[in-house]
Amino acid sequence: MIIGVPKEIKNNENRVxxxxxxxxxxxxxxxxxxIQASAGVGSGFTDEAYEKAGATILPTIEAVYEIAEMIVKVKEPIASEYKLIKENQLLFTYFHFASSEELTHAMLERKAICLAYETVEKADRSLPLLVPMSEVAGRMAIQEGAKYLEKPMGGRGILLGGVxxxxxxxxxxxxxxIVGTQAAKMAxxxxxxxxxxxxxLPRLRYLEDVMPANVDTVMSNEYNVREAIKLADLIIGAVLIPGAKAxxxxxxxxxxDMKPGTVLVDVAVDQGGCIETCTPTTHENPTFVIDEIVHYCVANMPGAVPYTSTLALTNATLPYAIQLANKGWEKACKENEELKKGLNVVNGKIxxxxxxxAWKLPYCHISEVLA
Structure with a gap:
């Protein structure tokens, strides 16, 4: 199979x-x-390193999309890429369709095969291609939250650990x-x-067992959330419903009800966000303030630590990508239930x-496209 890796062009996205x-x-x-020229530079990988490994370097993103049967990416295609995608072309990347109606319609129109990292699912309901980036994002949420609690950044002027x-x-x-657990451990x-x-409750019991003494577990419901936010200085939104809006x-x-200068970090923003006032931001302009509350809503948080993120992500995605290339997407998805669950859009059908x-659009059962 012919594999194409374009350079990521989303704002401040340095992963490959x-x-x-x-x-x-x-x-x-x-x-x-x-590989598109300089695609790996942001993560520390030179064109020469790719050529030495056996890749051919192409000068433009257009050339990569034109020649490839399977496109392997990190983030979803953005508007300037839509026209480059060909019918029946396999795209293996994060899509987060439930947070973007425009992207959903674009991929339906292009009649591409869209296999989303975030919905590849194991029998135990775990999401193996979301886990590595969730680990990074959970840890980064505290790192960024601590920074924006500083007074010059708009926060309350609190040192996370006190003295x-x-x-x-x-x-x-x-x-x-995964995100919440990593965030709690870091904090x-x-x-x-x-x-x-x-x-x-089973998850809370597990967390109660493994977390240090300065972590309390509480059942999540509206009353408890409303009470907890009154005392919080930093709030991390780490709620995910696979493939659906948070x-x-x-x-x-x-x-x-929050204290002025409280910081909100919504890690779920690329799935619509679990904080109503959060809208996606970028590493270039990461925060905004509403009612004296600082909102940090960067949709590609791991992109700020691309070396770590790229290695963590590719460790997880490569075995699946090899299966897709060796067998073709149809056979691979028939034989591997995990990959089958990654299919989101196939030849113009959801x-x-x-x-x-999420968008009240017609649903086609997967068995109809894998007959």
Whole structure:
């Protein structure tokens, strides 16, 4: 198969979908790999390193899309890429369709095969291609939140861990999944008082067992959330419903109950956000203020640490990408239930229920396209 890796062009996105080591694996399996010039530079990989591994460097993004049968990316295509996508071309990347109606319609119109990292799902309901970036984003949420709690950044002027004789900050984490767990661990490690909330009692029991003493677990419901936000200095939104829009756990009217200078970090913003007032921002302009509350809503947080993120992501995606290349997407998805669940859009049809429900568009059962 012919594999194409374009350079990411989303604002401040420095990750790349394939490392030189990944190129070597594709070549070992008999595939051809084309990389757009300087695609890996932001992550520390030179064109020479890709060529040494066996890739061919192409000068433009247009050339990559034109020649490739499978496009491997990190982030969803943006508007300038839509016209480059060909019918029946396989795109393997993060899509987050439930947060973008424009992208959904564009991919339906292009009749591409859209296999989304974020909905590839194991039998135990875990999301293997979301986990590495969730780990990075959860840890970064505390790093960024601590920074924006500083007074010059608009925050309350609080040091997360406090000092002798001064209480540490109160951190509220909404969601006990991968993001929430990593955020709670980081905040606790810095000495903050942490509360983590989830709707799953078994998950809370697990977190109670593994978290340090400065982390409290609380059942998530509207009453408890409303009470907890009154005390919080930093709030992390870490709620995910695979392939669907995140629910709004914090609504606009709740902002009035927060202390001025409280910082909100909505890690779920690329799935619509779990904080109603959050809209996607960029690393260039990461925050905005509503009712004296600082909102940090960068939709590609791991893009700020591209070396770590690229290696973590490609460690997870490469085995699946090799399967797709070796067998073709249809056979690979028939034989691998995990990959099958990654299919979101196929030849102009939505085959993932969460996406059809998000935009009230017709749903086609996956069995109809994999007959």
């Amino acid at each position: 979908a394939l490392t030189p080591a990944g190129v070597a694996e594709f070549k070992k399996n008999g595939h051809t790999v084309y 002798a004789g001064v209480k540490p900050a109160n951190v509220l984490v909404l969601g006990g999944g 606790a490690g810095l000495g903050a008082n942490v509360t983590i909330m989830d709707i799953s 629910p709004h756990l914090i609504t606009r009217d709740m902002l009035k 085959v993932y229920k969460g996406v059809s429900e």
